[in-house]
Amino acid sequence: MGEHAKGLEEAPHYYGHRERLRARFRDAGADALADYELLELLLFRSIPRRDVKPLAKALIEKFGSFSEVITASPERLSEVSELSDNVITELMAIHAAAQRLTRGQVKRRPVLSSWSSVIDYCHTAMAFADKEQFRILFLDKRNQLIADEVQQTGTVDHTPVYPREVVKRALELSATAIILVHNHPSGDPTPSQADIQMTRQIAEVAKSLGIALHDHIIVGKEGHASFKGLRLI
Known part of the structure; x- marks a missing residue:
């Protein structure tokens, strides 16, 4: 068995899932992903060596929706034992980025016309x-x-x-x-x-x-x- 094939066999099962999800996001956009799948994409970077699908689904179930996970307070997020401080910080940063983006749309032109x-x-x-x-x-x-x-x-x-x-x-x-x-x-x-x-x-x-x-x-x-x-x- 070649080294490349052996490496693929030994790779964790979620590696292939991550690449397929990334490809679907690139090809079809965010609308093609369920809330928990979009959340998975965000968790990939901060949790690189674990299958995060169960965690993403659990977060959606606890908070209610993708938006409610992203906008949850640090105190509420810390109630989830699987979320480290680094992951909580990443989620807070995503919320801050969303606010900065939408605020930029307001600042660019007269408020009453937008x-x-x-x-x-x-x-x-x-x-x-x-x-x-x-x-x-x-x-x-x-x-x-x-x-x-x-x-x-x-x-x-x-x-x-x-x-x-x-x-x-x-x-x-x-x-x-x-x-x-x-x-x-x-x-x-x-x-x-x-x-x-x-x-x-x-x-x-x-x-x-x-x-x-x-x-x-x-x-x-x-x-x-x-x-x-x-x-x-």
Whole structure:
């Protein structure tokens, strides 16, 4: 038996699977792969000497989807004993890269003319977070993004928001308009009465100082809600 044939026989069974999966991804694209298969591709580099298909499937089962694995907090990922610190760091880096990419799409042109990019960015950044976050997009007079800041992080169902602090920060940045964004960890983006009341208070204070509130977007696993679209502001 030749050395090459002997080497193939001795190679772990998952080597061939890895090459076939990579080839299918190259030839047919990401849409040809199931969630767990795309996750496998990401795990190949950080776990080079093990069959990662069972782990990928277990992660999808635990968290619910590819997106929820990638956006899971380090604390939740560390609950999976098979994930080393290096693997958790890689997954966090992938989430950060996705946020950077979608944020770049928002920064390149006026926000109001690229609304779908704004929604994609907000969804990527916040939809699967396990705590409420209150984010503000600050815009200049051309409606281009000046800054994007998480102002508050709360609990699973509440984030304290202070209208005067929101407007004060807008004035510091010389913003002429703002878009409010927060997430509902429950998954349902339907605005609560508290959300509506808080938004109207911010709109009132902002308007008195010449700052427009373009919208308040709530994101969740089940989609998003726009206060402007719902005619709540």
